[in-house]
Each structure stands twice: as structure tokens, then as C-alpha cells.
């Protein structure tokens with residue numbers, strides 16, 4: 602594996618690359634052109650300057666998270682073919698610059714959903730939290746407002762104000778889209794981009810839905826092992842792979858993540874490894890990466906990745922906000938850097954133990 606760190610780019614991220622470069626054992630960053638809306642084509646020159654920014658600090662550009670998929674593609678509008686052409690042009694530009702990993706999601710309207718972006722824990726740290734009862738009490742447009750208020754002034758991935766202003770219109774788009782239709786639209790999209798991915802060696806890594814069940818009545822199709830395997834079979838090409846996000850899959854305690862990692866051997870291209878604490882059905886809060894701080898056995902996740910020969914980028918995922926850091930919720934430097942060190946330590950120990 603290669604240890605990486607998510608970075609939103611100069612001007613968007615509160616954490617500069619010169620800090621990220623000081624995290625021990627870091628290979629590179631996972632980044633994006635944060636100002637690009639879904640549907641826009643990325644210019645090769647901008648990808649190159651992103652790569653140059655990283656190289657200046659000795660960091661590789663290990664992948665893109667995300668190239669967002671336009672709602673016309675997800676909902677299957679007639680205009681989807683134009684948007685797929687634009688996506689392919691972006692993949693070509695990335696491929697020309699040697700980028701070989703693209704993370705994306707296929708959630709309608711919203712990316713991840715949380716009910717609280719700064720839940721205070723007894724030690725004074727704050728974390729993102731989810732409570733289905735709170736979500737059920739909110740209309741979707743109020744949800745977008747409340748996320749905007751809780752973001753501390755940072756633009757949050759997936760909650761771009763431009764999109765959220767059109768939220769009613771977006772919901773209307775999905776009125777007749779059930780889970781089967783959404784899945785078919787996903788397969789249509791992947792079939793269309795696979796030739797380009799093969800040509801450039803780009804591995805697509807779909808991010809699971811977060812949380813791993815339908816919210817606001819919108820369908821969701823990437824929720825666990827069964828749906829992931831179904832997608833791998835439907836587009837049976839190694840360039841069609843998965844971002845194994847333990848926090849998203851693990852939002853449903855019924856998901857056996859270790860089993861899923863083993864079942865997806867060879868198709869896990871990217872890993873997000875984080876911990877959370879289940880409080881009740883439909884209610885959880887995020888935690889430090891350490892196993893003892895949450896509900897997960899982080900060693901077991903890393904061991905399963907190791908045993909299946911995982912060689913792609915791995916990154917700590919959302920961290921707590923600690924030590925009075927001012928940062929985008931979940932994406933501060935301090936707790937994610939602790940996560941890097943912890944996950945690297947687990948990996949080192951697993952490797953040494955397995956070699957005897």
C-alpha cells in the first residue's frame with residue numbers, strides 16, 4: 602500500500618502541502634480540482650500544475666477524489682451522453698498526465714450525509730455524527746442549509762452551494778428513478794468509459810454510499826458486499842473497482858467489512874480507513890482511528906487488505922477536530938496525521954509478523 606492524505610488544493614484546503622509533507626511515511630496526496638463542477642472538462646494544464654504543486658514537496662499525486670458525476674448521468678437524462686463525453690475528456694487529460702486512479706460516487710443529489718458536523722465528545726474534541734431521527738425531521742433543503750451553517754465557512758465536498766440552491770429541481774430529476782434504474786444508469790456510465798480507462802490504465806474506484814442506506818427517499822445502490830459484487834460482475838473489467846471506505850460501509854453494522862475486503866480481492870483500488878462508534882440503529886458518531894476509540898477492529902481491516910495483496914493508495918478518513926484546529930469538518934491536519942501514523946504502524950507490524 603501507499604499511505605496518502607486527502608488534500609483539496611491551494612486556496613481551498615486549510616492544510617498546506619508543506620505540513621502534509623512532514624507526516625512520516627507519506628507517499629503522496631489524493632486531490633482534485635475543487636473548483637470544477639460536475640460535468641466540466643478538466644484541462645490538462647491544470648492537472649499538470651496540481652502535480653507540480655505536489656512534486657515541489659516530494660509528494661506524488663496518487664489519485665483523484667473525486668471527478669464528480671453529473672446528475673444527468675446518474676438520473677439517466679437524454680443529455681447524459683454529452684456529460685459522459687465530457688467525463689471521458691477529463692479521463693483522457695488525467696491519463697495523459699499519468700494519473701491512474703479516480704474515485705467517484707453515484708449517490709443522487711447528496712454526497713455523504715451527517716446530522717451534526719461538530720458533535721462534542723467528553724474530551725472536548727468534535728466529530729461528525731449521524732442520527733436518523735434528526736435526518737427524518739428535516740426537509741432536504743433545510744438539511745443543506747444546516748450543513749452550510751455547520752461548515753465553519755469551508756465549502757464541503759458534495760454540498761456545493763451552487764448545487765444545493767437547486768435542490769428541489771434535483772429531487773424532481775430522480776422522481777422516477779428507483780434503485781434498479783439508478784444501477785442501470787451506473788452500468789451504462791461505466792460501460793461507456795471503460796475503453797478510455799483501459800487505454801490509459803485508469804482504475805475507477807466507486808465510493809460506497811454514506812450512510813449505507815437510502816436517505817430522503819432517494820435510492821442508493823452501493824451499500825454493501827452484495828451490491829458491490831453485483832457491480833463488479835455487471836462491468837467485469839479490473840478497471841471497474843472500489844474505494845473500500847470502512848466508515849461508509851461500516852455505518853451499517855450488518856456489513857461484514859473484513860469479508861467484503863476478501864470478496865473484492867483484486868478490485869479494491871483505494872482504501873479509506875477510519876473508525877466510528879455505533880450508538881443505536883441509525884445513530885453513530887465518528888471516532889479517532891484507534892480501534893479502542895470506536896466500534897471497529899482496525900487491525901482486522903488492515904490485515905484483510907494486507908492478506909489480499911492490496912497495493913493501492915490508502916488514506917486516513919475523517920478525523921476528529923482536536924487541539925483547537927480550524928479546519929473543514931473531518932479534514933483537519935492533526936487527527937488525520939495521527940491516523941496515518943497509526944495505520945502505518947499496523948501495516949508495519951502485520952508485514953513483519955507475517956514474514957516471521
Ligand SMILES: [Mn+2]
Pocket residue numbers: 808846847848849873918
Ligand atoms: Mn470515504
